[in-house]
Amino acid sequence: MSRRSSRSSTMDQGEFILECKAAYLSMFDSIKEKIESQDSLLEALQQTGRNPSVKVLKKYWTNDTDELSFDDFVDICRKEPVTTSDDLMKAFRKIDINGDGYISLEELHKILTSKGEKKSKSEVKTMIDEVDENRDGRLDYKEFCKMVMSTTEESKKMQRKMMERKEKKKKQEIERRDQEKSASQANIESGNRKKEANKENKDDDDDDEIDEECVTARSGSARSERPKPSPRKSMSETTTSQAKDVSPLRTSFKEKTEDISGSRTSLQSKDDVLLTSRRSSRSQTKDSSRSKKEKDREGLCSSRLSNSPDKLMGSNSTLQNVPDVIGSNVSLTSASGLMAKNLRQNGEGSPPIPAQRKSLLHTASSSDPDDLPRPSPRVKKDKSRQSSVSRSHKLDEPKNLREWTHTKSKGSFFMEDGSLICHQYDFNLPDDSKIWITMQPQKASRGMDSNPVDTSVFILRDRPDEDGNLLVAFTEHRDGRGKYGVSCDLSAGKYYIMPYTTGCRFKSRKSESEKEAKLVSQDKGGKYVITKAFRKVLEDIFDYSDLDGNGFMSRKEFNLFNIRTSGEEVADEEWQVVEDRIDLEDGEITKAGFLQLNELEAEDSEGDTEDLWTTLVSMGYNKQLIMDQACPFQLDVYTEDCDDAELDVVRVDSYPTYPGDLSFDDIISKSFIKHGEISRVKGMKDLCMYTYKNDGWASLVLDNKSHTRVRVELDCSRSENVISNHDSLQRTLRVDPGSTLIAYHLMPEDEDRDWQVKCTETIR
Incomplete structure (x- = not known):
C-alpha cells in the first residue's frame, strides 16, 4: 500500500470539498456553524x-483559538494525511502485544474494552469473523487493514448519504416557506376580492330595490306581489371566487374537475356548482394537509442525520479506543459504528424471524340456548359471550429495522406474596421519532413450561395529555415465539415503559416442596464451597442481573440485585468491601467474581445457607432450585429518527401510583375498555362488560357507572382450552360505584390447539 500524503492529491478538488462537507455535516446542521x-x-x-x-x-488549536470555520477545517484536511500503510502497521504492532504477527481475540478484546462501552468476547469474535478470510480465529496484517479501510469507506458513503438528506430537507423547508408565503398572499388578495364583491352585491341589491319601487308605483300593485331577487347567484359567484382565489392548488383542482366532468357539469344548477366547489375545496384542503404532514415526517427522518455516523449506526465506542492507546494517525472511529451494525446484522441483538401459530379470538353469539344457565330472579335471561376464531400471528416489524438505532435491556417479573414486581424503565427521547418496541420472555435453565409467559409493554407519558390520558400505546400483537411488539410515533420527551403479564401462566406457587437442594459442601481440606447445581443457578442469576448484557455487573446493576434480595441499596462502604474482596474488571463485577462473592458468603457463615436461600427465593427459585416465581424477559427499543434515546432501569418494584392518583390497573382497564367490545349486562342499566382480545389473550372488564355497588357472577367454565389468571373460572365480584374492574384474563392452555372463550354474567 503506497503512502498518501493528502486526500486532495488523489482526488478531484470538488470531490475533496464534498467529502469534507459530508464529514462536517455529520456533526453540525450547517457549514456556517463553527467548531x-x-x-x-x-x-x-x-x-x-x-x-x-x-x-x-495543538498546532491548529492554540491557546488563542476560539473557533474554526468550515474553510479552516478544509485547509486542515488538505494539510493532514489520512490513514497510511505506515500508520496501519504501527497500529497493528501496538495491538499485537506478543509480537507473533497476528492479532488474537484476547488482544483485540483487551484494546476494545480499555475505554468506553464494554464489548463481550463473543461480539469481538463476530468482528474478527467478518474479515477473517482463512478462518483461523485471528487477524493478520492484511485482514486488519481490510477491517479498518473497508469500514472507513463505508462510513464515508453513509456521511455522503446523510449530507444529501440534510440538503433535501433544507430544500423542502424553503419550498414549504414559499408555499406558505404564496398562500398568505393569496388569502390577502382573496379578502380584497371578497370586500369588492360584497360592495358590488350591495350596490346591485340597492339598484334592484329602486327598480322594484318604480315598477310597483307604475303598476299600482303591492310590492310583495313581485318575487324578490334570489341571493343565490351572488352567493354562488362569491363563494366560487373565494374558492378560486384562496389557493392556486384549489383552482387547478377545480379546473381538472370541470375538464373531466365535461358537459355534465354544464347541466348542473348553480346550487350544484356551489356544492361541488365546496366539496372540492374541502377535499383539496385535506390533501394539502396530508401532504404537509408527509413533509414534516420527512423532516423528522432527516433530523437525526445531524448526529455523527457512529451514533447513527448505534455505536458508542469500539475501535475508536485504539488510537488513544497507540497514538497513531489511524482513524478507526467510523469502523466502530459499522462493526456494531455488522454485529446486529449477523444476529447479535437482531430480531428473529417471526413464526406462525393459531389461536381463537373472535366474538360470535351462542348457538345453543339450552346450554345457558337458568336466569337469576333479577335477570330474565343470561347472555353468553363466546370468542372463537383461528388466526396466524406474525409481527409486522419495519422492513428497514436494521438501520434504526437499537437500545436493549433485560429484566424480570417476580411474584411476591401474590403481587407482581418487575423491572421498570424511564425512556428519554430527545427527538420526535417512530419507535418499535418488542418484549419476550427468556427461558430459564430450569423451570417454566413449554408455552411462553405473555410479556407485554405499556408506554406511558410522564404527564397527562390534553384529554387526561397517560397511556400512549401497548403491545397487542405477537409471533409464535411469544414476542410481543408495537410501533408508534412519539414526540420528544420522557416516557415510562412498564412491562406487564396477565398472570395466566405466571402465578404464585401453591405449595413448597419439603425437599431442599444442597447449596454448600466441604472439600477435603474442610473448606466450604458451593455445589455444582448452586453454581449453575448463580451463573443464571448473574446473566439475568447483567441488564445491559455486556458480560459484567456494574455497580448500578449490582445495586438493583441487592435491593431485590435484601431490600437495601449498596452503600459506599459496602461497595468498597466488594472491591477489596474480589477482582473487578474496569470497576465491574465479572461472573467469576460474582461466584466468588457467594463462596465467600458460604465460607464466612461456616456453611449456614439461610442467607443464600434468601437470595434464591428473592430471585424466584424454589427449594429444588427451579425458577417458578420469576420470569426473565428481553426488552428491545428501536428508534428510527433519534440516535441518542436513553432506556434506563429505574426500579424493581410493584407499580407506582401515577398522576391523578391512577393505579396501573386503572390505566390498563381504560385501555381495554377503549379497544374492547361493549355489551350491557342485563338487569343493570349502567353496568357494562367489555371484551378485549389481542393475539395472545382475552380480557373481561366490568365498568360500573351506577351509584351503587353491584355483585356480578361470571361463569367462564364452558370455555375450551383456556387458563386464566384466577384459580377458578367461576367467581362472584363486587364492583364499586363509578369504578372499573378487570374480571378475567384468559389465554390458551395449549398454544397448539384451538381455544374458545365463553362467558355468562348474572346479577346477584
Missing part, C-alpha cells in the same frame, strides 16, 4: 479518516 473546541475538531477530523495526535491538534 468551538479542540475535542470537536478531533471528532470532525476523525470523520474524514484522520486521527491526529495531540501535538498535531
